[in-house]
Amino acid sequence: MTNQALDTPGILISCEPTRACLLPGIKLSARAWAIRYTTSTATGGIIEATGTVLVPTARSPHALIGYAVGTQGLAPRASAASAQLAFGLEYEAVFLAAGLRRGWVLAVPDYPGLGTGTTHPYVIGHALGPAVLDLLRAARQITHERLADLPIAITGYSEGGCAAGWALQLHPTYAPELPVVAGAVGAPPADLLDCYERHQRSPYSFLLAYGLIGLDAAYPDLHATRHLNWRGRQLFRIFRHTHVVAAVILGLIGWLLPLFRVESCVNEHPLDDPDVRAHLELNRLGDSPPSVPTFLATGMWDQAIPYRQTVDLDARWATAGAQVTTNLIPRREHITGALAFARRAYPFLDRHLVTSDQQLPEAS
Template sequence: MKSLVRPAAALAAAFVALTPVTGQAADRPPFYEPPAHLPPHNGDVIRHERSFFYLDPFKHTHANAAVQRFMYRTTDRKGTPIAVTGTVLTPNTPYGHTGPRPIIAFAPGTQGLADKCAPSRQMPEGTEYEGLPVKHLLDQGWGVVVTDYQGLGTPGVHTYMTREAQGRAVLDSLRAAQRVPGTDLPADGPVALYGYSQGGGASAAAAELAPTYAPELALKGAVVGAPPADLDAVAANLDGSAYGAFFNYSLSGLGAAYDIDVDAYLSRHGQQVTADLRHNQCTTQALAKYPFLNSRFLTSDGRPLTERLARAPWKEVVADQRLGAHAPTVPVLLSHSRNDDVIPFRVGEGLAKDWCARGTTVKFSPNRVLGHILATAATSNEGAPWLRDRFAGRAAPSTC
């Protein structure tokens, strides 16, 4: 199959890459501008090129892997074909285990909304804050593919927190990684999902969607860290907190996905702040510039936007993003800190219970690491050996 899939993908990529691009933004490199016509299948590769992955902004340390940046076809939440970008990495060392080299779909955590925040743009600059978890997966000998999601790097507002769009982008990144020419990754080998925070939600969404959206993938398991499974609970915790910018990201992203004009709710100051977050600030800069951002200081009527979530159209939009209504058919490791200051512990605990009730094999792994950011290391440290066991065919543990 490998010999058939890759030449077909290369032909499709060559054909589509020659199609003229239109409407390129001034700050968007030509690589990120989609062609006028997309290839026919989800996961089809549109274009690819050599890239780099540095672990520091001084570019002293790079990952021991071959790196390619690529554009591929996926679909948005409505099922409309779209182009998104990503990065695929293959370790330079041979895979030292039985069977083909596995591929991990790494679903990124919150990067920001500006195009410059796309992981495929930050990895070559050494500014990707999740560089160490990605390297940890590469160190296991696994291939890794990192999606940029819809609208992050490519045109449009990044549809942050949109369950179906994120889950599809992750699954189609695996399909694309199997088709990018020159990666030396198997076209039909074992794959798995990994993500923390926004990435945990995207990994969870992909695990729920996989049985119907990508049943051909040889999916072995999913690592889900601190998933924002219930946006009502997350929003109440975020608005006005040190991570208040994330709440603003959610409104912008969901508004873009559901064609809701968020600016209509905002004062002139609120519109200015939101535009700045959409176009200029990546996560670390946004948190430093807008600490304790409270939506009531951004709205035209002085009421917090959390009040809107209980009414149409936002009530239905938020309900659409709820995780746990569908059962993954592969084992899941769900890691969450009891001291998470961004996504309440009870949200991850509730998702584990929902999946258990629907028959999924879940290992729910609480920890007591202080804070959301530091707890990503706990997920990384536990996730790698758990995935190693899944690829070895060992029985998955369950806490259900």
């Protein structure tokens, strides 16, 4: 492979067999491929990223799905979805298994930074959207699996909803050659400023640390962490190496103990910095519409991402001309909302994939 090829996003660098387990010792019904590929950064550079492609073995594949996982953590290798799938520890595996039973080939990105030993640009849409689209491009280059003619859909929940939403927005201009026919976006953090302002004194305060670390990783010239004091820098060093479960526990401690609250960790609040706010606003989802039918949903009791963000995103996309089907799911918080989202999103995607499959004989 030439250096010129590696300067292009969406190039398959390597493809090796790997393990993917539903639970420890219980394999998913799929051939699993560990993928290394090129993708774009939020500032337009080209980097390498990793992911997993799962090809169902119990049914003939009839669609290729960009499956964007929810928050895994920031630990550069341990938090990668591919690493957790290999050991049967991936919490999204039950949803992956359901997709495989439908005959979906699943392209699961680790996201930039995770799996490659660098820092993950957490919920930065201009980094996550390309990572999803470029993995789909790379998956179509696995010649022995013959995936290039399959119709494509994109789905994700939580951070995955952010990644999926941005992939759907960017698809018409960034990767128009991909035959995307539908999308599903669940509980997306569409407005990062709103999220971070709401969680300064909540049990989800770890999202502030994750968000600032992600912003700093995506835009290093911004120096977003320069506002931290000594205590804040030490905490951030810890958070950079956490799985999401550990981060939630640390966030609860920070909520309970004044010692670890935001005001005790900064010299100046990062959200008071106009440049920080501008870059968060740059990654607000909804400025351009998806070009394909899109299912959008969230739980109305969501404690992590306010459901009003989904309402606002629906309005922004609809005003821009998108075909959006929106569900506000009653009596569901963030975790139970994921289950309810999948039960609604998967049939929605399948309806559009089947229609596309009937219209495109080469995909059969």
